[in-house]
Amino acid sequence: MSPDASLELVHVTKRYGETTAVDRIDLRIAAGSYCCLLGPSGCGKTSTLRMIAGHEIASEGDILLGARNITRLPAAERGTAMMFQSYALFPHLSALDNVAFSLKMRGVDKAARQKKAADLLERVSLGHLAHRKPTEMSGGQQQRVALARALITEPKVLLLDEPLSALDPFLRIKMRAELKGWQTALGMTFVHVTHSQEEAMALADQVVVMSHGVIEQDCDPHTLFNAPRSEFVAKFIGGHNVIPSSRGKIAVRADRTRLSRDALPAGDTVLPATVRGVEYQGTYVLLTLASEPVPEFNVVLAEAEFDAAPWQPGDAASAHWRAEDIHLLAA
Numbered sequence: 001m002s003p004d005a006s007l008e009l010v011h012v013t014k015r016y017g018e019t020t021a022v023d024r025i026d027l028r029i030a031a032g033s034y035c036c037l038l039g040p041s042g043c044g045k046t047s048t049l050r051m052i053a054g055h056e057i058a059s060e061g062d063i064l065l066g067a068r069n070i071t072r073l074p075a076a077e078r079g080t081a082m083m084f085q086s087y088a089l090f091p092h093l094s095a096l097d098n099v100a101f102s103l104k105m106r107g108v109d110k111a112a113r114q115k116k117a118a119d120l121l122e123r124v125s126l127g128h129l130a131h132r133k134p135t136e137m138s139g140g141q142q143q144r145v146a147l148a149r150a151l152i153t154e155p156k157v158l159l160l161d162e163p164l165s166a167l168d169p170f171l172r173i174k175m176r177a178e179l180k181g182w183q184t185a186l187g188m189t190f191v192h193v194t195h196s197q198e199e200a201m202a203l204a205d206q207v208v209v210m211s212h213g214v215i216e217q218d219c220d221p222h223t224l225f226n227a228p229r230s231e232f233v234a235k236f237i238g239g240h241n242v243i244p245s246s247r248g249k250i251a252v253r254a255d256r257t258r259l260s261r262d263a264l265p266a267g268d269t270v271l272p273a274t275v276r277g278v279e280y281q282g283t284y285v286l287l288t289l290a291s292e293p294v295p296e297f298n299v300v301l302a303e304a305e306f307d308a309a310p311w312q313p314g315d316a317a318s319a320h321w322r323a324e325d326i327h328l329l330a331a
């Protein structure tokens, strides 16, 4: 892994007029890792990616790629490339010409650029379709053309802006696995913007959760799910209940929240509640409950456990959890 493929953002800010889209963020991404920038619409993740790409210039701060300060370099000189959604392919060009396009822009002669584009199409198993137009290819094939097109300048870092969002759910999961496979095989640094926590969990070595232009949490997916730092993160990633306790707000995973029919004494590990909804989800049953301090929270039960003693809307329940499953949230 080449150490000059590591990325570092130091106090990076992006302002558009009065709007501060990114507010003095610090971020390190290791060479050869898969990083996902995750957050709701408007949190600043695309602006961050575009500043790394050179499609926007940072208002303040520095962006380092290896030992090089790339903050103000033109996009083509940075050593980064952007992979766009498959529909950003040129419809009137063949797969080969789409892939060769940025070499053409750089003045590489025709034979050399076509040879390189053909090699790359071969690598993404599309050699036999090099002369087809994008509309004559499946969504997954188009996505692979988009990948080959981004790789042709031999970038150190590949930047991906919601690359899977145009695909149907089945293909999205298939292409997600392919992307991860490519990243591993190429040993390249990938930075991928998504609003889907599931996508981030599935792909990333490092998940960076953003909100209102700042980084809320920056860690591996396992830590993110088991130790969300704040109420915002716990609610955004889902699968958690946020509950007030004597020590402040706590997060408890929905699948670690248990239900009892006995009326247990209320306290930091017991919440008297009423079942409001029962939703069958195949492997699991999702129960929605209401209580005095928490208007809505969830419990996930394995199907067999639910079937052994089913719950119905209106049932009274004591929700409870083990002390070790309590995760205290930052105030």
Ligand SMILES: Nc1ncnc2c1ncn2[C@@H]1O[C@H](COP(=O)(O)OP(=O)(O)OP(=O)(O)O)[C@@H](O)[C@H]1O
Pocket (backbone or CB within 6 Å): 016, 019, 020, 021, 039, 040, 041, 042, 043, 044, 045, 046, 047, 048, 195
């Ligand atoms: N060119 C621009 N001019 C003015 N404001 C902008 C511009 N681009 C983004 N913004 C604003 O900056 C903030 C962050 O936008 P950004 O696109 O980075 O967020 P995002 O998290 O990627 O959102 P989305 O998922 O909707 O793309 C938003 O408030 C947005 O309205």
